[in-house]
Amino acid sequence: MSENTSAEIGALSFEQALEQLEAIVGKLESGSGTLDDAINAYARGAELKAHCQKKLDEARMKVEKIRRPDGDGALSAEPFDS
Template identity: 40%
Template sequence: MSTRPTDTATPEQDPPLPEDMAALSYEGARDQLVDVVRRLESGQGGLEESIALWERGELLARRCQQWLDGARERLDVAMAAREQDG
């Protein structure tokens, strides 16, 4: 079983993440997201830069959520197996 979350989209979901972003670890995506938020909060960029940063932040947040969802699924599977064995 793979420990890495996948980014497969269905028509009801968001489109797949760009390849470079889909390859990020949770920590890598989180660190980049923190940087995006810091830059947005500084208010030093122009409108176009702020919009681009916001869009990148949305994608990074989605990547972090994929990792968290994958971790929750793995925990649920482990807990179910433990209940069956116990």
């Protein structure tokens, strides 16, 4: 994928990326389109999946930071069980 495509995917919210990924999966499962279309869709889907995973990891880290207060009233991190 080009840098423009990567930058465009990077600007998507988790929900937008997931919606696009679901549409790609549906198209690939239906078998419609050419082989080249399927390859391009798969490549974009892989980038969207990586973007969604990054967003989930960022959210997990935020939750870990605010999950439990320590003894002095400050918030401390507790490992997140996935």
